[in-house]
Amino acid sequence: LSLDTVRDFLTREEDTIVFSLIERAKYPLNPPAYDPATTYLGRRHNASFAEMFVRKSEAVQAKAGRYQSLQEIPFFPFRVPFTLAPPYNFTTELYPSAAFVNVNDAIWSMYFNQLLPFLANNGDDGNYAVTVSSDLVCLQTLSRRINYGRYVAEVKFIGDQQNYTTLIRNKDKDALMKLLTSEAQEDVVKRRVQKKAMMFGRNVTLDGPVGTDDSNSSQASFKVDPSLVYKLYDKWVIPLTKQVEVEYLLHRLD
């Protein structure tokens, strides 16, 4: 692992995030899928249909071995005695006591309460299963990207052990935050995801050569508002990644 390779990983995840948002934006808001008071399976549950869908899907994916890789962290952890997938000897670069640091609870509430209302148009077309299935993909992608802050923090720690060790011993969160921050890099990331939203979210027609802007660049014709993607990174993705980095570092000498 090096700063270049972890940044390459984050860059590639941007594509997955933008595509997953484009998919979710295809469906209307579909409010009954998110209301814990909605009746389904003939009765009320304490969880929304979306939550139930995520729980059951994660159970299947856990059985299939998804969480054998530390890059993936479920929203609803549970033990699985065995997996169906062919065995693979996963090794990890992470420090064991810090390897399970994650901010999935914050991601969950940010996604449903702050992002989704701006991502989907108002309306209810009853396509609840495909809708929450696309929510699951968004959540998993955001979780993988943000919790990858553990790997970024490990690289930064190894690269500057002396300074980090002092700050970790003093439990100085603010100084850790300052040391791991690169504002120039954050600016690059935010402007790049906005551009990706403009490129990937374009309507493609057969007029003109490949790369021609068929959509006149007007905001309304993008499948996901590029400024919303910028804001997602600015307000949530990057700050939460940094929170993961700080929490990882605080456990790095345990």
Ligand SMILES: O=C(O)C(=O)C[C@]1(C(=O)O)C=C[C@@H](O)C=C1
């Ligand atoms: O690339 C880094 O150095 C990171 O720590 C990742 C990241 C990000 O979330 O994109 C977070 C903090 C830095 O200020 C810059 C970028």
